[in-house]
Amino acid sequence: MNAPPRISALQRTQFVTSGILSAEDVEALEAITSAPRSLRAGVDLVSEDLRTDNIHLLTEGWACRYKSTRSGYRQITGLIIAGDVCNLDSLMLPQVNFGVRTLTAATAIGMPRDRVQALAAERPGVARVFTWLAIAENVVLSELALSLGRQSARERVAHFLCEIAARLGGRGASTSDFELPFTQEQIADVLGLTAVHVNRTLKQLREEGLIVVTNRRIHVPDMAELSRVGEFDGSYLHAVPAQGG
Amino acid sequence: MNAPPRISALQRTQFVTSGILSAEDVEALEAITSAPRSLRAGVDLVSEDLRTDNIHLLTEGWACRYKSTRSGYRQITGLIIAGDVCNLDSLMLPQVNFGVRTLTAATAIGMPRDRVQALAAERPGVARVFTWLAIAENVVLSELALSLGRQSARERVAHFLCEIAARLGGRGASTSDFELPFTQEQIADVLGLTAVHVNRTLKQLREEGLIVVTNRRIHVPDMAELSRVGEFDGSYLHAVPAQGG
């Protein structure tokens, strides 16, 4: 009666890690999921203002959502790491108003919008997980707005590093060590700064001993201290979906 | 067989205006909606970091979502106008990390989270409308991020005014006239600026003839021009939910 054992590409995605879906829900989603595609760095999965009929999921690597100004400035509105949905908006909008671009080599899978919608209509769990994903994205986005609007460059960079550390899994650890495969220009595009100023700010944090940078890795000897500088409180990232009535 | 005709408090909310819900869906939601409450200006409907078990909807007046920095700065992460949901996050999160505060006298209705979740589980339309709402909120929020991160004060103010005009219903009109019942400090808290600088920027826009301010009303003689200054494209606000397969 059991399906043949195989590694599901969905296992490490938010669909499963959210704990909302039943095994049957996961299987149903699995059935409409395309095979993994490998992507180079710097490739657009979704283009600004273009129609897409697929929901993409990143299973390996890094990507980002971004928006551009007519004058050519860019704002990254969200980092996408392995397990994240790339373009949730496409579930409801025929046309998204942001782009999705890989920052490193990456792997992605996809699901047709129509099929997902059909599944959501018949499976409350599937509907629920998408609402949850949208809300979780919202939480991160409003935290970004606070950072962009009301934090200094120093605070923003510290906050950013804390967020990455937290999302990469280190929860509550007093120290942290992770890969940060971004150029300073990309960091600048997340934080609403210039690459030059990100450089100077990172230098300052280095000189204060708050971070140690080697190659493209970051070591944080004291997460509590860095969190204090960035006014970071990771609880917003680890929220658990409320159980229904 | 018909229900007795009465004015539903939900009629003018996004639930209905999105066009997703069937009449039965609306009635089911109606049944769990509390009577309208009147609120004074400057009152918290939801407090930062406090538990809430109710989804609030604004039916009259203005409110905002906001977040605060430890150092006391405030960032408004979303304006709430009549018909908007105040704390969608509460649908999935036992505890939100923002506050909701009225900016003017206002009226709100509420629904218990548990009841809403139960409805969403049995009515795909209800589930769908909440996903839609979350995604729509997302779209506005990422536009805000772009503005905060990559626009000058002048551009931000222009963009802000265009967004208000668009959300208040004037679509595609070449001129606009609307009430703006905010203090300059509140505008500053939306745009990540100081009240003083908002003042200067508004003055500049006034002197250029881009806006005419009388009391707390804004008249925009040329929306196209103001949109150009703010790099505003309202299409992101008027997106229509994609129909399922």
Added chain:
DNA sequence: CGGGAGCTTGAGGGAAGTCAACCGGGGTGG
């Protein structure tokens, strides 16, 4: 009439941007 909230304006300072030069490393092509 007094007081407070919000608007307005000025003067000065500081954080971040701009422009520019230099460096180091990795990939590529001759």
Added chain:
DNA sequence: CCACCCCGGTTGACTTCCCTCAAGCTCCCG
């Protein structure tokens, strides 16, 4: 295999946008 180039990081000098502090104003309300 080496030279070159390009990308990204680093640093300096200068500029500018926005903030801070402060004072005076208007209007509304008690």
